[in-house]
Amino acid sequence: MTDLREVTVGTGSGLDTADMVLNIGPQHPSTHGVLRLKLVLDGERVVSCEPIVGYMHRGAEKLFEVRDYRQIIVLANRHDWLSAFSNELGVVLAVERLMGLEVPERAVWLRTALAELNRALNHLMFLGSYPLEIGAITPVFYAFRERETLQAVMEEVSGGRMHYMFNRVGGLKEEVPAGWTRRAREAIGQVRRRLPDLDNLIRRNEIFLARTVGVGVLPAADAAAYGASGPVARASGLDFDLRRDEPYLAYGELDVPVVTRTTGDCHARFEVLLDQVFVSLDLAERCLERVDQITGPVNVRLPKVVKAPEGHTYAWTENPLGVNGYYLVSRGEKTPWRMKLRTASYANVQALSTLIPGCLVPDLIAILGSMFFVVGDIDK
Amino acid sequence: MPRMTPDEVGARLVEVLGPAPDVVASVSGGQSYARATVDVPPRSWAAALLAARDDAELVFDFFDWLSAVDELDEGFSVVAHLWSTTQRHGVLVRTRVPRDAPAVESVVAVFPGAAWHERETHEMFGIDFPGHGELRPLLLAPEFEGHPLRKEFVLASRVAKPWPGAKEPGESGHGGGKRAPMRPPGVPAPGEWGPA
Numbered sequence: 001m002t003d004l005r006e007v008t009v010g011t012g013s014g015l016d017t018a019d020m021v022l023n024i025g026p027q028h029p030s031t032h033g034v035l036r037l038k039l040v041l042d043g044e045r046v047v048s049c050e051p052i053v054g055y056m057h058r059g060a061e062k063l064f065e066v067r068d069y070r071q072i073i074v075l076a077n078r079h080d081w082l083s084a085f086s087n088e089l090g091v092v093l094a095v096e097r098l099m100g101l102e103v104p105e106r107a108v109w110l111r112t113a114l115a116e117l118n119r120a121l122n123h124l125m126f127l128g129s130y131p132l133e134i135g136a137i138t139p140v141f142y143a144f145r146e147r148e149t150l151q152a153v154m155e156e157v158s159g160g161r162m163h164y165m166f167n168r169v170g171g172l173k174e175e176v177p178a179g180w181t182r183r184a185r186e187a188i189g190q191v192r193r194r195l196p197d198l199d200n201l202i203r204r205n206e207i208f209l210a211r212t213v214g215v216g217v218l219p220a221a222d223a224a225a226y227g228a229s230g231p232v233a234r235a236s237g238l239d240f241d242l243r244r245d246e247p248y249l250a251y252g253e254l255d256v257p258v259v260t261r262t263t264g265d266c267h268a269r270f271e272v273l274l275d276q277v278f279v280s281l282d283l284a285e286r287c288l289e290r291v292d293q294i295t296g297p298v299n300v301r302l303p304k305v306v307k308a309p310e311g312h313t314y315a316w317t318e319n320p321l322g323v324n325g326y327y328l329v330s331r332g333e334k335t336p337w338r339m340k341l342r343t344a345s346y347a348n349v350q351a352l353s354t355l356i357p358g359c360l361v362p363d364l365i366a367i368l369g370s371m372f373f374v375v376g377d378i379d380k
Numbered sequence: 381m382p383r384m385t386p387d388e389v390g391a392r393l394v395e396v397l398g399p400a401p402d403v404v405a406s407v408s409g410g411q412s413y414a415r416a417t418v419d420v421p422p423r424s425w426a427a428a429l430l431a432a433r434d435d436a437e438l439v440f441d442f443f444d445w446l447s448a449v450d451e452l453d454e455g456f457s458v459v460a461h462l463w464s465t466t467q468r469h470g471v472l473v474r475t476r477v478p479r480d481a482p483a484v485e486s487v488v489a490v491f492p493g494a495a496w497h498e499r500e501t502h503e504m505f506g507i508d509f510p511g512h513g514e515l516r517p518l519l520l521a522p523e524f525e526g527h528p529l530r531k532e533f534v535l536a537s538r539v540a541k542p543w544p545g546a547k548e549p550g551e552s553g554h555g556g557g558k559r560a561p562m563r564p565p566g567v568p569a570p571g572e573w574g575p576a
Contacts, residue, residue, distance in 0.1 A: 053518060053519065054517070054518060054519035054520060054521070057519040057520065059528060059535075061504075061529060062528050062529060062533075062535060063535070065565075065566065066535060066564070066565045066566025066567075067565070068565070094410075097409065097410040097411060097413055098409050098410060100411060221441070222492075224441045224442045224443070224465060225441070225443055225491050225492050225493055226443065226491075226492060226493035227442065227443045227444055227445065227491075227493040228493075229442075238465060239465065240442065240465040245465070245468045246413070246468065246470075248413070309409075311408070311409035312408050312409060312417075312472075313408050313409040313410035313413070313414070313415075314408065314410070314413075314415055314461060314470075314472065315410070315413065316444075323444065325444065325445070325461070327445075327447065327459065327461065327472075329449050333565075334565070335565045335566075337449070338449045338450065338529075340445065340447045340449075340459075342444060342445040342461075346496065347445075347493060350493060350495070350496045351493065354492075379519055380519065
């Protein structure tokens with residue numbers, strides 16, 4: 001006679017589950033660049049999420065200290081490769097303010113126009129790539145059609161498609177080509193006319209709404225405490241826009257409508273981005289009208305060696321993705337003693353990665369995409 | 381509602397902290413974009429940021445950044461920039477820590493966003509933030525040695541090695557008389573750094 005054995009067969013709740021550690025990135029195609037997330041999963045639910053950054057760290061701040069003020073511009077426009085014009089702007093503003101340099105009015109209005117066009121270009125990239133990430137393929141073609149139209153305008157004026165290098169300490173590199181403002185206005189008109197194609201396609205799309213509404217909600221107070229800014233923070237109802245709150249360039253003379261939402265979810269972030277494109281096109285057009293009325297130089301003559309006097313100052317700008325700032329400490333040399341770079345994506349990614357624990361894996365992609373970050377902007 | 385001037389912001393923060401000889405308010409450079417700058421001793425660093433956040437007139441709710449400046453023999457300045465989204469004014473809060481034992485209390489409890497900034501300042505300057513808990517490297521590789529943003533850290537890629545041979549016909553390299561070319565910024569004098 002064989003021994004009787006008692007066997008318990010587990011079903012459902014009786015099973016032991018083990019947490020799984022999943023690495024997303026650094027080379028996963030659904031991430032932008034090389035952001036790595038170390039996730040602990042319990043089934044489909046994310047238990048913890050640790051962003052591991054720094055794969056693209058290029059030591060920009062150390063390099064700033066061994067380059068003169070003209071050379072710094074080219075280094076500083078690279079960290080966020082979708083906002084090169086705005087990145088350059090912060091550096092030259094910091095140096096100009098410390099030197100007490102007055103920038104010609106025509107240059108100020110041109111800079112404002114170009115900064116707004118750069119914002120539209122940046123936003124259009126994310127308006128195309130975000131739907132793509134959550135499965136809508138078509139919008140990216142519309143977004144890139146508009147990008148190409150605006151890109152031609154930027155290319156004509158600066159010769160560059162990404163790293164414009166059009167700012168100089170004291171103004172701009174050179175006068176814009178004859179007839180450029182007219183062609184720029186035509187391009188803006190075209191984009192404004194065609195943008196509803198993209199808007200109608202995705203904003204109220206049922207599947208898009210299902211994936212984004214109520215997902216990844218960031219409260220406004222958290223956004224502020226984490227230093228999140230730009231479209232990400234304004235979607236949470238943090239009514240903060242440097243173009244209005246501490247106007248630089250010509251924004252003080254423009255009435256800047258600040259686009260905000262209150263729900264703070266992925267869809268709100270997308271909507272802020274979309275509505276900001278319309279605002280930026282309007283602002284750029286108004287600036288170009290002013291440019292046509294102003295004559296005069298677009299830069300000032302500088303000494304052979306540009307030296308900022310001893311002191312410290314902080315210049316921050318409302319970049320497309322949020323606040324971008326340069327804290328400049330000078331000891332009167334031709335290179336900065338210290339130049340701290342504060343970037344938008346750094347703070348925004350830190351804030352939004354706190355939302356991921358507790359969400360489901362498919363929502364993770366929706367949240368990650370709605371952070372609107374550039375990895376170079378995190379890693380510096 | 382009129383905005384507070386940088387002088388008023390600085391004076392108010394000093395008042396809130398309780399006037400002391402080592403709490404000093406000044407104004408940064410940058411003309412119309414100047415910032416109130418308040419220097420505090422390291423022991424009241426966290427208290428200063430907390431007071432700046434909670435004061436009813438200042439309401440610094442937006443944590444912008446935290447970093448440091450190498451001041452050579454005088455140690456390091458730890459700097460933070462705060463902004464009030466409701467009052468629309470900002471402040472730079474600074475403290476000075478000694479070079480031999482650089483440490484200042486963590487402010488993560490005051491502003492959670494400081495977590496990454498303190499990790500970055502720790503790896504870049506070697507400044508300790510007791511109370512942070514996990515000061516792992518953020519941007520640098522785990523095996524990286526040294527603190528790159530300290531002034532004594534030489535940027536190795538900038539150290540130019542002279543071409544070993546003659547560059548032009550007739551140039552021997554031992555001729556002398558020719559003035560040494562001006563070294564670019566950040567490049568140490570020959571023999572000052574690196575293998576002999």
